[in-house]
Amino acid sequence: MYRYRLAFRKESPACWVGHLDLVRLFEQALRRSALPVVYSGGFNPRPRLVFAAPLPVGVRGLRELVDVYLSSLLSPALIQERLAAVLPQGLALVGVRRVPLEAPALASLVAGAAYRAEGELAGITPREAETTRQAILEASSLPYQRRGPKGAKEVDLRPGIRQLQVEVKGEQVVLEMLVRAGQEGNVRPEEVVALFLKTGGFAGEPEDFYYCRTALFAKGPGEKLIPLF
Amino acid sequence: MPALEKLLPRVSKPARYVGGEYNSVRKNWGGVEVKIAFAFPDVYEVGMSYLGLQILYHVVNSRPDALLERVFAPWPDMEALLRSRGIPLFTLESHRPVKDFDILAITLQYELTYTNILNLLDLAGIPLLARDRGEDKPLVVGGGPCAFNPEPLAPFFDLFVLGDGEEAVHELIDLWREVKRQGGRKQDFLRELARRPGFYVPSLYRQEGRGVVPLHPDVPARVKKRVVAELDRASFPLRPVVPWVEVVHDRAMIEVFRGCTRGCRFCQAGMIYRPVRERTVPVLVRQGEEVIRHTGYDELSLTSLSTVDYTCLLPLLDGLKKLKLSHPLTVSLPSLRVDAFAVGVAEGLMAGRKSSLTFAPEAGTQRLRNVINKKVTEEDLLRAAEAAFKAGWQRLKLYFMVGLPTETEEDVRGIGELVRAVLAVGERCGVPRGRLRVAVSVACFVPKAHTPFQWEPQISQEELQKRLRLLQAELRREKRVELSWHEPRMSLLEAVFARGDRNLAPALLEAWRRGCRFDGWREHFSFPRWEEAFAAAGVDPYAYAYRRYAYDEALPWDHLDPGVSKEFLVAEHQRAYRGETTPDCREGKCVGCGVCPSLGVRPVLAEEGKSVSLSASLP
Structure with missing residues (x-):
C-alpha cells in the first residue's frame, strides 16, 4: 500500500458543496480515474480517504489536503494527470506527493x-x-x-x-x-x-x-x- | 454569477443552485437556435433523481442546434431572496433568466407539485396564463404522467406532450426551428403541432360539460400518446449529470424496460406506459458499464416498474457481475416482487448487507387483492418472508393501501393479520427477539385517470381516518411493527387534481396566491389554505374526489389517448367487482387492452437463452 497526499483547490462552484458531499465527490472521481485505490472493507467498501480539515460551505480553498491510498506505486505526475481529468468543475489538483505510510494521520x-x-x-x-x-x-x-x-x-x-x-x-x-x-x-x-x-x-x-x-x-x-x- | 454569489451564503444547501456538475453541459448560447429550460417543480435532490430529466438532457444536448438547461423549485429561503432582490429565476447551466429561453418544459410527475409550477412561472417573470404570454415569452410545455390528465393546468400551458419524450422532443425542436426560420408565430407552431400524435394544445380545445372538445375541424378529437417502439434503439444517457450533493436516489441507473403489464387496477403507470418494452442484455450491460465508468457511482440501479419481471434478469445480473471494473459495484432493484424468487435475487445482490427488504402486497385479504388484480397470495408473501428471514434479513417493509374500492373493515383487519403472520414466520425462522421488525407503510387510494378505477370515488376523510384508526388498533400491541401512513389530506388533494377538469385552475391559482408551495412536503402542506382557496374560487373539491363518475359521462381526459381502450377499462372495472383477476400479457395471452393495435406497436421481450458476450457488446 502506498500513501499519497493530494493538494487541491476548491473553488466555485464546488466550494458550495459541504464536506460530506466533497468526500462523496472525491470517491466518485477516484472511481472514474480507475486508479488502484485501496478500499475499506465491510459491506460497503469505500475508497480510503483522509482529509486534513473540513472547509465550511462557501469558503474557497487554495491548498486543501487529502491523503489517498493506492495498491501500487505510481508516479505523482501520473496520479495528478489521471485524477485531474475526472474532477468536477471547481476542484483542481495543485500537487501530489508520496507520504510515508507510517506518517501521522493527516487530520491529526x-x-x-x-x-x-x-x-x-x-x-x-x-x-x-x-x-x-x-x-x-x-x-x-x-x-x-x-x-x-x-x-x-x-x-x-x-x-x-x-x-x-x-x-x-x-x-x-x-x-x-x-x-x-x-x-x-x-x-x-x-x-x-x-x-x-x-x-x-x-x-x-x-x-x-x-x-x-x-x-x-x-x-x-x-x-x-x-x-x- | 456575481449576483448569485451574494445569495448563496444566505440559503440552505447552496449547491442546489450553482450548476456545473460533472457531465453537465454548458453550450455556447449564441451558437444554438433552440433553447429549452427544463424545470422539475421540486427541489434539486428530488429532481436530480429523475431518470427522465437525464434522458431529455442528453437527447436535446446531443443536438448541435439545441440546448437544454435545468431549473428546480427554489426552496422557500431562496424564493424569498429572489423576490426581495428582484432576481428572476435562472437556470443552473448558464445562470440566465428562464424567460430568455424559447421553451420552458416542465415535468408533471405529481399533482402536489402544481403550485410549485405556478411559483416557477411567477419567479421567472412569465405570465401565468398562456393567453397573456406574448411572442417574446417562452412556450410553456408539460410532459410526464400527469400530462395524461392535465386539465387543471390547461390555462397555464401552451402544450402538453403525451407519452415517451425522446422522439417527440426532436419533432418539437425541428418544427420550432422551421416555424421560427419562416418568421412564424407561436400560434402557427402550435396549430401545426396539434395535428400530430403526442401533442395536445389545450387552447385549441374547450371544456364542454366535463369533457373536452376541439375548437377547429383540423384539430384531432383525441390525441394519441407517443411510444418508442424499441428501447434498444432509443438514446440513453451514458454520461448523466452527477449531482453535487447526495440526492434522493443517489446511484447510477439503467432502464431495463418500460411499461408494465401486471395490470394492477389502481396503477396509472401500469396503464399509460404500455406496452412492455425490454432492452436486451448486451445493450443493458454495456450501458451499465458506461454509466458506472462515466459517473463513478458504486451502485447501479436496474430501474423499471417491476424489474424482477425482466425476462433475462439472471443473465443480466450475471453479465453485470462479470464486468471488469476498478472498484466494487453494488447492483440494486428499486422494488421486489412478492415471491421467494425475488428474495433469492435480492440475496445474490446484497453480498451480506441486509438492511431491509420491501414488498407491496397492497391489500390485506385475498378477496381485495383479486379486486385490484394484485396477483399475490398470502402464501407468496409468507414464503417470500420466510426466504428473507432465512437469508438473514431481520426487517421487512410492507406497502399497503387503504380505501380501495369494495374495501371493508375485514380487509383492513386483514392487513393486521397478514402482518402478524409475517411476524410469526420471523419468529419461526429464528430471527433474534428484539431484532425482528416489520415496517408497515400505508397509502390512501387515489383514483387515477386512465385506470380501471378511474370512475371510483375516494372514501371520505372521516372514513379514511376510521380505517387508519382500526389498523392502528389492530397493530397496537405489536411493538415489533412500525406503522406509518401517508397524510390523508394530501391524498385527498391528489385525488381532486388527478380527476380534475379546467374548472379547478382558478382554485389552483388561489392556493398559490395564498402561499401554497411544496404541497407534497408535510412541513409545507397546509390544508386550511387549500380550503380557503377552493372557497374563494367557488369550487367544491369533494365533487371531484368523492363522486362516482359514470361510465357514460365524458371524462376530462377522454380526449387523451394512452392506447388502452375505455372498453378494456370498463371490463376491468367490472371484473374487479366480480373478484376476477386478469393475466399478464407477458405470459403470452393478449388480454385485449387495445394498446398494440391502437398505437401500432407490440410488446418487446428480450430474447432468452442468448448467451451474454461482453466482448461483443463493447463498442
Whole structure:
C-alpha cells in the first residue's frame, strides 16, 4: 500500500458543496480515474480517504489536503494527470506527493489555517481598520455566540486568533488571518469578520464577504506553525 | 454569477443552485437556435433523481442546434431572496433568466407539485396564463404522467406532450426551428403541432360539460400518446449529470424496460406506459458499464416498474457481475416482487448487507387483492418472508393501501393479520427477539385517470381516518411493527387534481396566491389554505374526489389517448367487482387492452437463452 497526499483547490462552484458531499465527490472521481485505490472493507467498501480539515460551505480553498491510498506505486505526475481529468468543475489538483505510510494521520497534524476575507465596507478608513485590528489583538478575551446544532453557546475566540492583518483600498477591505484549526478547535473566518464588524462598528454582514482558506499548517518546533504542503 | 454569489451564503444547501456538475453541459448560447429550460417543480435532490430529466438532457444536448438547461423549485429561503432582490429565476447551466429561453418544459410527475409550477412561472417573470404570454415569452410545455390528465393546468400551458419524450422532443425542436426560420408565430407552431400524435394544445380545445372538445375541424378529437417502439434503439444517457450533493436516489441507473403489464387496477403507470418494452442484455450491460465508468457511482440501479419481471434478469445480473471494473459495484432493484424468487435475487445482490427488504402486497385479504388484480397470495408473501428471514434479513417493509374500492373493515383487519403472520414466520425462522421488525407503510387510494378505477370515488376523510384508526388498533400491541401512513389530506388533494377538469385552475391559482408551495412536503402542506382557496374560487373539491363518475359521462381526459381502450377499462372495472383477476400479457395471452393495435406497436421481450458476450457488446 502506498500513501499519497493530494493538494487541491476548491473553488466555485464546488466550494458550495459541504464536506460530506466533497468526500462523496472525491470517491466518485477516484472511481472514474480507475486508479488502484485501496478500499475499506465491510459491506460497503469505500475508497480510503483522509482529509486534513473540513472547509465550511462557501469558503474557497487554495491548498486543501487529502491523503489517498493506492495498491501500487505510481508516479505523482501520473496520479495528478489521471485524477485531474475526472474532477468536477471547481476542484483542481495543485500537487501530489508520496507520504510515508507510517506518517501521522493527516487530520491529526492540522493546527492552524490561514484565511483571507474580502468585502466592501462603505466609508471605512485605513485608520479605523487598523484601530479595530489592534483592539481585537489586544483584547484579553473575545466572547462570541457560536451557533451550533444544539443552539448557541459562548466561546472565546481570542486564544484561537494568532495573526490578523487588515488592508483597506477605497471601500475594499481585505482581512488576512492565521487562526487555530484542527483537533484543538477551530475559529471560522466569518466569526473573525463578524467580530471585526462589531468591534469597529462597521455596517455590513459577514455573508457579504468572500472567504478563502489559503493554507493549512502543522505545529512545528516551539509552537511555530509550518505549512502542511 | 456575481449576483448569485451574494445569495448563496444566505440559503440552505447552496449547491442546489450553482450548476456545473460533472457531465453537465454548458453550450455556447449564441451558437444554438433552440433553447429549452427544463424545470422539475421540486427541489434539486428530488429532481436530480429523475431518470427522465437525464434522458431529455442528453437527447436535446446531443443536438448541435439545441440546448437544454435545468431549473428546480427554489426552496422557500431562496424564493424569498429572489423576490426581495428582484432576481428572476435562472437556470443552473448558464445562470440566465428562464424567460430568455424559447421553451420552458416542465415535468408533471405529481399533482402536489402544481403550485410549485405556478411559483416557477411567477419567479421567472412569465405570465401565468398562456393567453397573456406574448411572442417574446417562452412556450410553456408539460410532459410526464400527469400530462395524461392535465386539465387543471390547461390555462397555464401552451402544450402538453403525451407519452415517451425522446422522439417527440426532436419533432418539437425541428418544427420550432422551421416555424421560427419562416418568421412564424407561436400560434402557427402550435396549430401545426396539434395535428400530430403526442401533442395536445389545450387552447385549441374547450371544456364542454366535463369533457373536452376541439375548437377547429383540423384539430384531432383525441390525441394519441407517443411510444418508442424499441428501447434498444432509443438514446440513453451514458454520461448523466452527477449531482453535487447526495440526492434522493443517489446511484447510477439503467432502464431495463418500460411499461408494465401486471395490470394492477389502481396503477396509472401500469396503464399509460404500455406496452412492455425490454432492452436486451448486451445493450443493458454495456450501458451499465458506461454509466458506472462515466459517473463513478458504486451502485447501479436496474430501474423499471417491476424489474424482477425482466425476462433475462439472471443473465443480466450475471453479465453485470462479470464486468471488469476498478472498484466494487453494488447492483440494486428499486422494488421486489412478492415471491421467494425475488428474495433469492435480492440475496445474490446484497453480498451480506441486509438492511431491509420491501414488498407491496397492497391489500390485506385475498378477496381485495383479486379486486385490484394484485396477483399475490398470502402464501407468496409468507414464503417470500420466510426466504428473507432465512437469508438473514431481520426487517421487512410492507406497502399497503387503504380505501380501495369494495374495501371493508375485514380487509383492513386483514392487513393486521397478514402482518402478524409475517411476524410469526420471523419468529419461526429464528430471527433474534428484539431484532425482528416489520415496517408497515400505508397509502390512501387515489383514483387515477386512465385506470380501471378511474370512475371510483375516494372514501371520505372521516372514513379514511376510521380505517387508519382500526389498523392502528389492530397493530397496537405489536411493538415489533412500525406503522406509518401517508397524510390523508394530501391524498385527498391528489385525488381532486388527478380527476380534475379546467374548472379547478382558478382554485389552483388561489392556493398559490395564498402561499401554497411544496404541497407534497408535510412541513409545507397546509390544508386550511387549500380550503380557503377552493372557497374563494367557488369550487367544491369533494365533487371531484368523492363522486362516482359514470361510465357514460365524458371524462376530462377522454380526449387523451394512452392506447388502452375505455372498453378494456370498463371490463376491468367490472371484473374487479366480480373478484376476477386478469393475466399478464407477458405470459403470452393478449388480454385485449387495445394498446398494440391502437398505437401500432407490440410488446418487446428480450430474447432468452442468448448467451451474454461482453466482448461483443463493447463498442
